[in-house]
Amino acid sequence: MAKIKKKIKTIRIEADKCNGCRGCEIICSAYHAEPKYSSVNPAKSRIHITTHRLKNIWLPVFAGEYTPAECMGRDTYIIDGKEYDECSFCRAACPSRDLFKDPDSGLPLRCDMCEGEERPLCVDWCLNDVLIYEEREEEVEEQVEMADVQAGVESLIDKFGLEKIVNTVARLAQKD
Amino acid sequence: MRYAETGYNLEIDLATGNIERVETDPKMMELHLGGLGTAVKLHWDRVPPETKPFDPGNLLIFSTGLFNGTPAYSANRTIVSFISPQTGLLAYPMMGGFFSSELKYAGYDKIIFRNKSPEWVYIWIHNNKVEIRDATHLVGKGAVETQDLIREELKDPRAEVAAIGLAGENRVFVASIEQSRSSASRGGGGAIMGDKKIKAVAVRGTGGVNLARGPEFMAHLKEVEAYINYRNTNPLPGVMTILSGIGSPQEMKHYDEKWHTESFVWGNARRRRKDFWTKDIEESWKKTQKEAIKRYISCYNCPQQCGALIGHKDTPGYMMKCFSKLTYGMAAYVDDLEFGFEIAQRAFEYGVDSFSTPQILAFAVELYEAGILTDKDFEGCPSDNAGRFFWLLDRMVRREGIGDVLAEGTYWAARKIGKGAEKYDHNTIKKHEQMNIKLGMLDPLYFLMYSTNEKISITQIEGNWPQAAFPNREDREAFVEDWPQIPDEKFKQYFLDWEPRGEKSNPYYPTPQMCAEIVDWMEMLHNIDDALCICAGMASFCLKPPYHIHNYPKLISTATGMDVDEAGLKKIVNRSRNLHRAYNNRLGMSRADEKPPEDHWRRRYPELEEELLTTYYTYKGWNYNGIPTKERLHELDLDYVAQDLEKRGLYQDGKDQKENQDNQD
Numbered sequence: 001m002a003k004i005k006k007k008i009k010t011i012r013i014e015a016d017k018c019n020g021c022r023g024c025e026i027i028c029s030a031y032h033a034e035p036k037y038s039s040v041n042p043a044k045s046r047i048h049i050t051t052h053r054l055k056n057i058w059l060p061v062f063a064g065e066y067t068p069a070e071c072m073g074r075d076t077y078i079i080d081g082k083e084y085d086e087c088s089f090c091r092a093a094c095p096s097r098d099l100f101k102d103p104d105s106g107l108p109l110r111c112d113m114c115e116g117e118e119r120p121l122c123v124d125w126c127l128n129d130v131l132i133y134e135e136r137e138e139e140v141e142e143q144v145e146m147a148d149v150q151a152g153v154e155s156l157i158d159k160f161g162l163e164k165i166v167n168t169v170a171r172l173a174q175k176d
Numbered sequence: 177m178r179y180a181e182t183g184y185n186l187e188i189d190l191a192t193g194n195i196e197r198v199e200t201d202p203k204m205m206e207l208h209l210g211g212l213g214t215a216v217k218l219h220w221d222r223v224p225p226e227t228k229p230f231d232p233g234n235l236l237i238f239s240t241g242l243f244n245g246t247p248a249y250s251a252n253r254t255i256v257s258f259i260s261p262q263t264g265l266l267a268y269p270m271m272g273g274f275f276s277s278e279l280k281y282a283g284y285d286k287i288i289f290r291n292k293s294p295e296w297v298y299i300w301i302h303n304n305k306v307e308i309r310d311a312t313h314l315v316g317k318g319a320v321e322t323q324d325l326i327r328e329e330l331k332d333p334r335a336e337v338a339a340i341g342l343a344g345e346n347r348v349f350v351a352s353i354e355q356s357r358s359s360a361s362r363g364g365g366g367a368i369m370g371d372k373k374i375k376a377v378a379v380r381g382t383g384g385v386n387l388a389r390g391p392e393f394m395a396h397l398k399e400v401e402a403y404i405n406y407r408n409t410n411p412l413p414g415v416m417t418i419l420s421g422i423g424s425p426q427e428m429k430h431y432d433e434k435w436h437t438e439s440f441v442w443g444n445a446r447r448r449r450k451d452f453w454t455k456d457i458e459e460s461w462k463k464t465q466k467e468a469i470k471r472y473i474s475c476y477n478c479p480q481q482c483g484a485l486i487g488h489k490d491t492p493g494y495m496m497k498c499f500s501k502l503t504y505g506m507a508a509y510v511d512d513l514e515f516g517f518e519i520a521q522r523a524f525e526y527g528v529d530s531f532s533t534p535q536i537l538a539f540a541v542e543l544y545e546a547g548i549l550t551d552k553d554f555e556g557c558p559s560d561n562a563g564r565f566f567w568l569l570d571r572m573v574r575r576e577g578i579g580d581v582l583a584e585g586t587y588w589a590a591r592k593i594g595k596g597a598e599k600y601d602h603n604t605i606k607k608h609e610q611m612n613i614k615l616g617m618l619d620p621l622y623f624l625m626y627s628t629n630e631k632i633s634i635t636q637i638e639g640n641w642p643q644a645a646f647p648n649r650e651d652r653e654a655f656v657e658d659w660p661q662i663p664d665e666k667f668k669q670y671f672l673d674w675e676p677r678g679e680k681s682n683p684y685y686p687t688p689q690m691c692a693e694i695v696d697w698m699e700m701l702h703n704i705d706d707a708l709c710i711c712a713g714m715a716s717f718c719l720k721p722p723y724h725i726h727n728y729p730k731l732i733s734t735a736t737g738m739d740v741d742e743a744g745l746k747k748i749v750n751r752s753r754n755l756h757r758a759y760n761n762r763l764g765m766s767r768a769d770e771k772p773p774e775d776h777w778r779r780r781y782p783e784l785e786e787e788l789l790t791t792y793y794t795y796k797g798w799n800y801n802g803i804p805t806k807e808r809l810h811e812l813d814l815d816y817v818a819q820d821l822e823k824r825g826l827y828q829d830g831k832d833q834k835e836n837q838d839n840q841d
């Protein structure tokens with residue numbers, strides 16, 4: 001497959017600066033509401049702060065790709081004397097937890113860097129500079145972008161099996 | 177669809193275990209907004225004045241405000257309301273933290289508890305699923321540790337938990353409700369929660385809060401954000417450090433405590449130490465504080481960092497707020513700040529109010545030194561100041577020995593102890609411990625704020641108006657030049673003319689009429705904040721805050737969809753304010769209760785004080801006894817309140833109005 005130059009957008013996280021306000025969750029869910037800013041629901045946010053307040057843990061993580069597999073054997077890590085569950089660092093929606101899944105549909109959510117905006121809004125909203133927007137160019141193999149729709153369908157296939165999904169889509173198509 | 181509010185309350189009858197999700201009348205938002213406003217209305221409708229604090233019929237209401245769960249910065253307060261065991265009046269302590277937004281996302285504006293549970297329980301609210309769960313295994317656990325124990329038990333790290341400690345379990349009159357980095361402290365909400373045998377309330381929500389005109393709301397909020405950024409980078413000159421910025425006094429960030437330690441009084445609100453803040457103290461306190469703070473933390477959706485995670489030496493971690501780092505040390509006469517960080521941890525686990533409690537303990541020490549309490553009362557008590565305080569605190573929350581009477585606060589304890597102890601109860605108003613300020617000259621504004629507000633504690637009634645006159649005219653001119661927050665231009669002139677000394681200074685200037693107007697402004701803004709559940713630190717408690725009377729109507733209109741202008745908003749909060757007043761009148765409060773302690777200021781002016789009170793009452797539309805007049809209640813669509821007051825004989829056949837009129841003439 002051919003190599004192409006691609007702009008990689010990402011958010012660097014300086015967790016030690018986080019004061020735990022969860023403002024990033026609010027603006028993310030408000031921006032992605034339909035229509036925009038019609039509601040706020042942090043459970044629909046594509047960024048989440050994992051917190052264990054008394055252990056000094058405040059860790060913002062933004063949603064990555066959907067993963068079908070539940071991880072086996074979850075380790076805990078101790079970093080700077082703070083104990084983290086392995087899940088704390090994971091950016092995937094997966095069957096074993098409700099993070100990064102739409103609470104109504106159960107479909108996975110993924111950070112789209114607030115497509116159309118200059119920068120992700122969580123970065124702007126965070127007045128403590130915990131989230132830092134970064135762009136860099138990388139050479140990557142050309143491939144079809146995995147759209148939100150595709151991630152959603154994949155998760156449905158995981159849940160119900162390919163055959164059922166195909167039959168359902170066919171049935172819906174007939175109705176139209 | 178309902179906007180800003182969810183439109184549902186959760187009603188829980190603890191005696192029967194009955195749980196109901198009840199749709200509320202949208203009209204209530206138009207009449208009282210939400211938060212404190214609608215809470216007061218519920219108490220008025222459902223709790224008659226014959227109800228005693230520990231009667232099953234005393235409602236305990238956890239209220240969110242209209243802006244919780246919206247993107248409005250610093251909308252994170254939860255109001256807890258009940259008839260207070262200490263004052264016998266309607267109390268409404270507030271906590272920041274994360275509880276309200278989670279409750280909104282779970283789909284409720286309020287939780288209304290009635291009656292009492294036969295056994296210890298905690299409540300688990302997860303969206304539509306609401307359970308009353310056994311809490312016998314949590315009895316005796318700390319208010320802070322209980323929060324984590326419940327999260328573990330529920331296997332839900334995102335559940336927000338409000339809990340009581342031993343003090344609440346034992347119905348200590350100054351017991352608080354602890355939650356995350358915050359507490360609802362004043363007035364004994366923890367005692368009412370304990371009386372109802374609720375150890376904790378846990379909530380998790382994954383629903384949404386709707387905005388009527390979201391994009392417009394966000395545009396107005398952008399202006400608020402710009403101002404927050406401006407104020408954070410441009411502290412106000414000429415005022416003490418904690419007043420120079422926004423947020424709820426950022427005690428954790430500031431090390432300079434010269435003002436508090438030298439202006440407030442030590443011990444049982446007794447003595448100022450005007451030369452306390454030496455270079456050595458400054459260095460030692462700064463070092464202690466720096467080492468103790470592990471991280472600055474905020475409440476939900478707040479850019480400020482008024483709290484901190486504390487990890488002081490071997491003390492288990494906890495979250496500190498406000499200026500509790502000072503209250504115990506100053507009351508105990510312990511000059512080492514380490515004591516403050518150590519005892520606060522134990523006090524938060526016990527769940528006690530960190531303003532009242534230190535004064536109660538200092539009161540006990542004073543009685544002991546005066547021979548009113550004896551060696552028998554203090555048997556086993558260490559003799560050093562710090563040790564005595566830990567010992568007394570333990571006794572008080574367990575109601576052991578002398579602690580049993582101390583548990584009811586200085587007012588009630590003094591009367592139970594007798595033998596002249598009443599004289600040592602010298603810092604309460606309406607039976608509630610006040611800030612430990614004892615100053616020289618009567619301050620007319622503070623006289624009114626202390627005396628008349630339904631919050632009863634001064635700590636958050638003050639705010640937008642500067643605490644003292646600026647010495648230089650040029651500084652005053654510079655201050656008023658950029659002051660968009662004022663409700664009326666006339667206030668600029670009041671401030672320009674206000675001098676620290678001379679003819680236009682305390683106590684005769686601002687004049688009683690001006691004082692009435694200024695205090696009414698403070699109160700109006702606090703009442704808006706308390707309806708929206710915006711932190712006072714971003715509005716009514718600060719000089720030149722981001723939220724004010726000119727941008728609130730725009731934010732409320734776009735959030736809720738009902739069009740409200742400034743006059744309309746003022747009317748709504750005046751309505752709730754007068755309903756609250758009438759409620760407390762119905763509970764027996766009158767003019768006789770509205771006075772600060774005798775030695776609050778060294779120089780007092782009885783005639784002027786009477787004039788201040790009467791002028792203020794008249795301005796508010798209250799009669800000589802401080803009861804809203806029928807005319808005032810009619811203007812505010814509260815005729816049913818006037819009828820009730822009349823039926824109960826509170827108007828004394830119009831005699832009071834006449835007296836008021838005579839006074840004005």
